[in-house]
Amino acid sequence: MSEVGGVSGVGGVSGTGAAGTTAVEPAPGPTRPTVVVDDVHVEYRVYASGRKVKDQDARRRRGAGVRRARTVHALKGVSFVAREGEAIGVVGHNGSGKSTLLRTIAGLTLPSRGAVYAEDNPALLGVNAALINDLSGERNVMLGGLALGLTPAEVRERYDDIVAFAGIGEFIDLPMRTYSAGMSARLRFAIAASVTHRVLLVDEALAVGDAEFQRRSEERIKELREAAGTVFLVSHSMKSIRDTCERALWIDHGELRADGPAVRVVRAYERHVKRLRDEGRA
Numbered sequence: 001m002s003e004v005g006g007v008s009g010v011g012g013v014s015g016t017g018a019a020g021t022t023a024v025e026p027a028p029g030p031t032r033p034t035v036v037v038d039d040v041h042v043e044y045r046v047y048a049s050g051r052k053v054k055d056q057d058a059r060r061r062r063g064a065g066v067r068r069a070r071t072v073h074a075l076k077g078v079s080f081v082a083r084e085g086e087a088i089g090v091v092g093h094n095g096s097g098k099s100t101l102l103r104t105i106a107g108l109t110l111p112s113r114g115a116v117y118a119e120d121n122p123a124l125l126g127v128n129a130a131l132i133n134d135l136s137g138e139r140n141v142m143l144g145g146l147a148l149g150l151t152p153a154e155v156r157e158r159y160d161d162i163v164a165f166a167g168i169g170e171f172i173d174l175p176m177r178t179y180s181a182g183m184s185a186r187l188r189f190a191i192a193a194s195v196t197h198r199v200l201l202v203d204e205a206l207a208v209g210d211a212e213f214q215r216r217s218e219e220r221i222k223e224l225r226e227a228a229g230t231v232f233l234v235s236h237s238m239k240s241i242r243d244t245c246e247r248a249l250w251i252d253h254g255e256l257r258a259d260g261p262a263v264r265v266v267r268a269y270e271r272h273v274k275r276l277r278d279e280g281r282a
């Protein structure tokens with residue numbers, strides 16, 4: 001993370017044993033940062049066709065058919081540091097900015113202000129991963145594997161495991177357009193999870209499978225974490241967040257409302273949702 005001056009130095013805590021004495025084991029410090037999100041703002045420009053202008057002159061002045069732009073401020077000054085070995089859940093209401101946060105960390109959406117510094121190329125593993133619906137599952141495994149930086153030989157080596165993990169049986173020979181939403185999402189997860197990423201971003205993938213698939217994906221996330229990676233998990237399932245992550249971020253209307261132990265953040269978020277429900281606002 002060369003752009004982050006000074007940040008990579010905060011992980012290690014060096015021993016300070018006095019001369020002539022036995023070296024003192026360094027106290028266990030925080031692990032190395034893998035992602036630094038620094039005051040990130042994301043604004044989308046949304047174009048909508050405006051009201052029809054009846055008056056001809058006004059129409060000419062305003063330009064007939066010119067669409068008016070509106071700005072959606074999806075992230076508003078979000079900052080945090082993620083570290084090696086952490087699994088971080090991201091919770092929040094619909095439209096709060098969770099997917100935008102993941103897309104920004106992955107470098108797919110550019111911040112309008114602020115910056116993201118990441119070690120390695122964070123891989124976004126979501127239901128949106130670019131596969132081609134007219135190709136068979138088998139061709140898509142090759143395509144997805146190559147897109148993740150594997151060689152053709154490496155993809156072939158992992159092929160059977162990927163197909164078994166996705167659990168889509170003989171459908172693997174059929175075009176992906178014949179798959180149910182759950183089947184194609186499981187295949188996307190299986191392809192992306194076949195590579196040990198340093199930073200893995202998972203968007204709702206766990207919600208797509210049955211209980212058995214969810215158990216396997218949670219296990220895989222744990223393995224990736226133990227391989228000293230950092231995993232971000234966006235989910236509306238508070239159980240998945242609690243079972244998989246020890247830390248959670250709560251995004252509320254684009255702002256980071258809480259960052260702390262998953263159990264506490266989830267509890268606070270659930271209380272908030274209940275309060276809104278009680279007040280008839282959710």
Ligand SMILES: Nc1ncnc2c1ncn2[C@@H]1O[C@H](COP(=O)(O)OP(=O)(O)OP(=O)(O)O)[C@@H](O)[C@H]1O
Pocket residue numbers: 044045046072074092093094095096097098099100101
């Ligand atoms: N490509 C886009 N163009 C314009 N606006 C967008 C775009 N993507 C997201 N938004 C808007 O940005 C805000 C945050 O959206 P985002 O998808 O990040 O929320 P989310 O928390 O992931 O929602 P959900 O839980 O429903 O998936 C919303 O108001 C959404 O309408």
